Amino acid sequence: MSDEIEHEDGILGTALSRAVESQPVRETPFEGSRLAERLVHPRRSFAVPALAAAAAVVLGLTLGGALLAGRGSQPGPVATEPMPTLAPTPQVAFLTPAPTPVAPSVLRPTIYAAREDLPPVGVQIGDLSGTRVAQDRIGARLTMLRAWRPRDVPIGSTNLLWNNSFQGGVRVNIEGDLAKIDLLIEQPWTVTKPSDDLGILQQLVYTATEERGIRRVLFTANGQPLSIGTRLVDRALSREDVFGYSQAGRIGTVRGFGSRQAQQRTATTALSVDEVVPGLARFVVTLDQRGIGPSDPYPDWDVTLVRNDESLRPDFGKWRLVVRVYGVLDRTTVARRLDQSPVRVIEETSLAGPQSPTPDAPIIYQIGLDDARPWRTAMLFDPVRILVDIGGPPQTIAANTAVYGPRPGQTVSRMFAISGVASAFEAHVSWRVRDGSGRIVSSFGTTATNCCEPGGVFETIAGVPESVVGRATLEVFQASGRDGGPVELIAIPLEIRPTGGIAAAPRPAQPLFSPTRGPYRTQAEAIRAATYLVRGPIDRQEAQFTSFARLAKEHGVRTYQIDPDREIYVVFVGAPIEAPHPCRSFVKVIDASDGIDRGTLCGDGPWPGFR
Amino acid sequence: MATEWRELYEREYARLLRALVAMGGDSQAAEDSAQEAFVKAHLHGLEGIERPGAWLLVTATRELFRHRRRLRVERERWAQRPAIETSAAFDVAADRADLLSALRQLPERQRAVVVARFYYGLSYEEIARLFVIRSGTVGATLHQALTKLRQLHIAGKLSRGAMR
Numbered sequence: 001m002s003d004e005i006e007h008e009d010g011i012l013g014t015a016l017s018r019a020v021e022s023q024p025v026r027e028t029p030f031e032g033s034r035l036a037e038r039l040v041h042p043r044r045s046f047a048v049p050a051l052a053a054a055a056a057v058v059l060g061l062t063l064g065g066a067l068l069a070g071r072g073s074q075p076g077p078v079a080t081e082p083m084p085t086l087a088p089t090p091q092v093a094f095l096t097p098a099p100t101p102v103a104p105s106v107l108r109p110t111i112y113a114a115r116e117d118l119p120p121v122g123v124q125i126g127d128l129s130g131t132r133v134a135q136d137r138i139g140a141r142l143t144m145l146r147a148w149r150p151r152d153v154p155i156g157s158t159n160l161l162w163n164n165s166f167q168g169g170v171r172v173n174i175e176g177d178l179a180k181i182d183l184l185i186e187q188p189w190t191v192t193k194p195s196d197d198l199g200i201l202q203q204l205v206y207t208a209t210e211e212r213g214i215r216r217v218l219f220t221a222n223g224q225p226l227s228i229g230t231r232l233v234d235r236a237l238s239r240e241d242v243f244g245y246s247q248a249g250r251i252g253t254v255r256g257f258g259s260r261q262a263q264q265r266t267a268t269t270a271l272s273v274d275e276v277v278p279g280l281a282r283f284v285v286t287l288d289q290r291g292i293g294p295s296d297p298y299p300d301w302d303v304t305l306v307r308n309d310e311s312l313r314p315d316f317g318k319w320r321l322v323v324r325v326y327g328v329l330d331r332t333t334v335a336r337r338l339d340q341s342p343v344r345v346i347e348e349t350s351l352a353g354p355q356s357p358t359p360d361a362p363i364i365y366q367i368g369l370d371d372a373r374p375w376r377t378a379m380l381f382d383p384v385r386i387l388v389d390i391g392g393p394p395q396t397i398a399a400n401t402a403v404y405g406p407r408p409g410q411t412v413s414r415m416f417a418i419s420g421v422a423s424a425f426e427a428h429v430s431w432r433v434r435d436g437s438g439r440i441v442s443s444f445g446t447t448a449t450n451c452c453e454p455g456g457v458f459e460t461i462a463g464v465p466e467s468v469v470g471r472a473t474l475e476v477f478q479a480s481g482r483d484g485g486p487v488e489l490i491a492i493p494l495e496i497r498p499t500g501g502i503a504a505a506p507r508p509a510q511p512l513f514s515p516t517r518g519p520y521r522t523q524a525e526a527i528r529a530a531t532y533l534v535r536g537p538i539d540r541q542e543a544q545f546t547s548f549a550r551l552a553k554e555h556g557v558r559t560y561q562i563d564p565d566r567e568i569y570v571v572f573v574g575a576p577i578e579a580p581h582p583c584r585s586f587v588k589v590i591d592a593s594d595g596i597d598r599g600t601l602c603g604d605g606p607w608p609g610f611r
Numbered sequence: 612m613a614t615e616w617r618e619l620y621e622r623e624y625a626r627l628l629r630a631l632v633a634m635g636g637d638s639q640a641a642e643d644s645a646q647e648a649f650v651k652a653h654l655h656g657l658e659g660i661e662r663p664g665a666w667l668l669v670t671a672t673r674e675l676f677r678h679r680r681r682l683r684v685e686r687e688r689w690a691q692r693p694a695i696e697t698s699a700a701f702d703v704a705a706d707r708a709d710l711l712s713a714l715r716q717l718p719e720r721q722r723a724v725v726v727a728r729f730y731y732g733l734s735y736e737e738i739a740r741l742f743v744i745r746s747g748t749v750g751a752t753l754h755q756a757l758t759k760l761r762q763l764h765i766a767g768k769l770s771r772g773a774m775r
């Protein structure tokens with residue numbers, strides 16, 4: 001090889017190296033890796049039913065031919081790497097349940113409308129019967145966006161491409177899972193507010209990647225890099241690049257360790273979208289099991305996010321969330337087409353058959369999703385419920401904590417509810433409020449219904465002194481295991497109303513209703529009952545982990561028995577109630593010296609000595 | 612124990628992922644393969660791996676190409692799979708992407724050797740040992756790969772673009 005050729009090879013190699021290095025990649029953090037999963041649960045096998053194992057063998061044999069063909073006679077690292085075992089990965093196992101088919105609607109295109117500060121929502125519209133190839137379908141969907149009148153767009157969303165710069169004219173070029181799309185643009189995009197540029201980009205990316213097999217799209221305009229407002233598009237984008245969350249959902253499994261004992265339980269499911277909070281889909285599996293004890297353990301379950309293979313199941317969309325619950329029956333086994341973004345379809349499959357639950361045959365719920373937005377799980381008890389929350393407002397979601405209320409920018413009274421879902425050490429979630437100058441004016445913590453992974457829901461009522469009005473910031477966070485400092489801090493700007501709350505309400509000398517007279521007949525009665533007053537400061541840790549009876553004695557406080565058999569809504573007089581609390585017993589601690597909420601204790605039964 | 616795996620993961624994962632995306636063009640498949648390679652490394656044991664970074668590259672590369680073969684079989688079932696079109700005027704915004712695209716038109720072994728040589732900086736001897744091919748074959752494979760890139764008539768132009 002001459003020096004000149006070697007030099008040219010070196011230049012080309014360097015260019016290649018730089019091109020490789022310049023590729024944007026989404027790095028799965030170590031905690032979310034399969035390796036970390038393996039290190040945490042080294043002996044936990046993905047036990048699957050015989051059907052799944054058999055299918056895995058078939059799949060293994062199918063792949064084996066290709067594997068051997070690819071390997072040839074090469075030894076080396078391949079020879080030293082372990083032979084593929086029959087213990088299937090979750091992805092393999094999840095391919096196995098015989099699906100209940102849902103007719104794929106390939107000719108009914110889904111296009112996406114923008115939502116402010118939220119991922120876009122898909123709507124089935126129009127007809128693609130005149131298109132035969134993927135390029136045409138992508139072009140047709142984008143052209144439909146241009147012509148989608150605002151009055152036809154779902155309430156709460158908008159079509160930012162209506163009467164905007166793009167008037168049609170699309171060139172589509174497909175390479176693998178990448179679509180390169182050149183738009184004919186005659187004038188700059190109209191962007192009326194800062195969030196519009198992301199909204200337009202979301203609509204374009206989601207709609208273009210709706211085509212099956214397409215995961216990324218590189219947009220250009222008139223052959224040049226696409227510019228929308230202040231946003232320059234200079235690389236291929238996936239839905240997860242534009243959905244607005246700081247990170248994608250965990251690609252892996254969350255487990256709710258329970259028992260594989262068959263309990264002949266029946267499960268029912270429910271789905272809500274946008275009801276708890278905008279952008280959130282909540283899937284709930286409710287078991288006919290009230291309370292738990294050593295002899296009545298809750299069932300084993302897990303939830304896993306996997307990529308959907310659209311060549312096999314186009315109706316599921318890009319991603320699938322697989323929920324497996326062992327030892328239960330759901331007699332309503334069906335496939336449901338929903339198309340209520342982000343949920344495409346829910347398919348329920350019981351591997352146990354219709355007769356009775358068996359320990360190792362789970363019922364499987366597969367939820368088809370538009371994208372890999374963050375998701376989280378929680379457990380509630382009495383009855384036992386498994387919550388799977390998908391998405392939510394991007395501004396109030398961290399990796400292991402999601403705050404659903406209050407909403408950013410919301411105007412609240414001096415006492416307001418904080419609610420959400422957390423997977424936290426000892427189930428502890430902390431909060432503090434800063435006033436307009438950044439000074440911390442109140443702080444405390446609360447306890448979620450379930451510890452650590454798989455997480456629980458939390459709800460507490462926060463309060464600030466009377467002097468705090470106007471701009472404030474609520475910060476919800478977890479304590480670092482390393483130094484106790486705040487991690488996963490979610491900052492929510494608020495406006496504190498100058499009137500209302502305790503300051504404005506006449507402080508009663510006695511509770512309006514005696515809490516001892518329960519159970520309350522109505523929620524309104526419970527709301528009006530002040531249950532527990534504490535005078536003087538309470539140490540934060542004590543409040544969380546020490547017997548209430550002792551605290552009450554030390555502080556000379558009157559205590560009341562509250563009804564442990566019902567869900568009771570207990571707040572200080574004058575505070576609003578917005579959501580039911582999942583705890584069986586629920587005690588608020590109000591410091592009567594300053595009226596500030598010191599936290600909430602949540603339990604499964606009456607607190608000892610509570611009289 | 613977990614610490615050294617974390618360190619290895621955090622040191623190698625991004626580089627490995629980029630290499631796999633460059634070779635396969637499918638970020639999801641690349642991620643799957645990279646994750647699988649780490650799991651296999653764990654099964655194998657770190658003490659038995661001389662150069663973990665290179666080991667992961669070779670293992671993940673084989674995983675990636677295995678996955679691509681499976682996908683190819685699946686895609687044949689797609690009734691309306693469109694043919695790939697090319698349009699030189701279209702690619703103004705993606706010089707580097709096109710250089711990678713050219714890379715992906717090479718046979719799999721050539722791709723792997725190019726990435727191992729130029730992105731991982733492995734020597735001919737190391738590549739030969741890890742991929743279990745003769746040392747002379749490494750040079751020949753590299754030569755063929757680079758020649759093909761030039762023959763595609765985009766390598767020189769795009770490499771200058773990529774150097775900018």
